[in-house]
Amino acid sequence: MFEIFGIPSTALFGQLLIGLINGSFYALLSLGLAVIFGMLNIINFSHGAQYMMGAFAAYIILQATGLGYWPALIIAPIIVGITGIIIERTMLQWLYKLDHLYGLLLTFGIALIIEGVARNYFGSAGLPYTLPDSLRGGQNLGFMFLPNYRAWVIAVSLVVCLGTWFVIERTKLGSYLRAATENPTLVRAMGVNVPRMITLTYGFGVALAAFAGVMAAPIYNVSPQMGSELIIVVFAVVVIGGMGSILGAIVTGFGLGVIEGLTKVFFPEASNTVIFVIMAIVLLVRPAGLFGRRA
Template sequence: MMTEIFGIPLSAMLSQLLLGLVNGAFYAMLSLGLAVIFGLLNVINFAHGALFMFGAVLAWMGMEYLGLNYWAMLVLSPLVAATLGVFIEKTMLRWIYKLDHIYGLLLTLGITLVIEGVFRSRFGVSGLPYSAPESLTGATDVGFMILPNYRAWVVAASLGVCMATWYLIEKTKLGAYLRAGTENPKIVESFGVNVPRMVTLTYGFGVALAAFAGVLAAPVMQVSPLMGQNLIIVVFAVVVIGGMGSIFGSIVTGLSLGVVEGLTKIFYPEASSTVVFFVMVIVLMLRPAGLFGREK
């Protein structure tokens, strides 16, 4: 006899939770990049969604024009995006660090419109097909569902990158320099550390995370110049819920909200696209700094 919970088969619930975890993996990856940039640079990077799209479109271009496979673009796309991030930081963001947050928000919004406009004029708004690599095609029977191998890879890769980033920033000497450099750059420079270069590389790293997520998403979503628009709004909500600048909070909240979204699709599908924002409102009412943020 099939086990049911609230009249819903357990297998259906578990399969929806697993699919929700895949969405949560993208939320975690993107919110992690946002948290790194805001926590260490104090910039609200609204261009993150466009840079996520940039990574996915680069993967498609590498396949279409250069014949490069998925694995090559999983490395090259983040590197190219990081180079673009370094250029953006050196030529534009560097001049607004001491200004109000609204200037960074408006500047990165403008960057978003430029990047999306360039790709929209070249490729239009219809989706571009991108297939999963042959080694990750097919599916595995996990008992309660047939799990596509590529989606399992997305979750595993996202978790690996997220935990490696958390360890780098929170548990290593380099991470300590990064955190100290944002709070008191003069003292850190007295130890011979080039703080401006460190800040530039940090922004490039955050952009690389967005592009890496974009390549992971390319076989799952349709590659389109507008693919980052709706996703980035949800990701900003994830960052706010987890706590602005909290690396660990972004990872945990991103994965958790993906699962919550999956459960909502079972019990009340109409609210699945807004449940994240309901959670954000409740969290901000009870804890304005976010679940893992520091109260000032």
């Protein structure tokens, strides 16, 4: 036990860990937003609601079938991803020719519907979701205690984020995606089914949000408003990082999570607002965002 700037090291490292956990969720969600925005030119306001759907899907799967965390980690994103595909096919696809703002308004409406329905059936209070047995307990690292589940969340989000980056930036499929973002008409002329690619991209982005939701379920309570509170912070993260770069979204997400954690130690009153303050400063200094390209 030692002290840094008058703060006990356990408290400091504890908050750093929480910051990294929050950062994992910021990174996963802003990554999904960036991928969707790249292909669809739509800001997916329902991203937070779909994250919440993932958590509820895991909860319902456990209640209805008894299937625990591990199956839910696969099944819930698939189910929520399919609902995303349905949303894209029935609604979003009619908006691509219109102003971006309509996409935002439509997905905002969808978010209200999802949140309202969840509140009707489950109430506003949080529901607990138990940890899987295999991830209980933790490691004593000497300077702090590291719960296994938290370590797992950070590791998995890093792997998923970097995996997504690899697929988009380094594979053939990713090159199609990037090409279709730049010039859909030309890519279509080459024989690539661009509309299907757009649909699947939206499904993937939504599934990513649901995946984050399942991972969040054992840490935070499963509650209808868990997504809307998070998504506004994620918007600020996206403004800070800029949506032009996948790697930028990941780095910004983790970085801001850590900064928020540190703020909780040194200046707890500002921990809710620090990300917004950073956003304001970034807008003053680098209006295009840290990793953004000037439009």
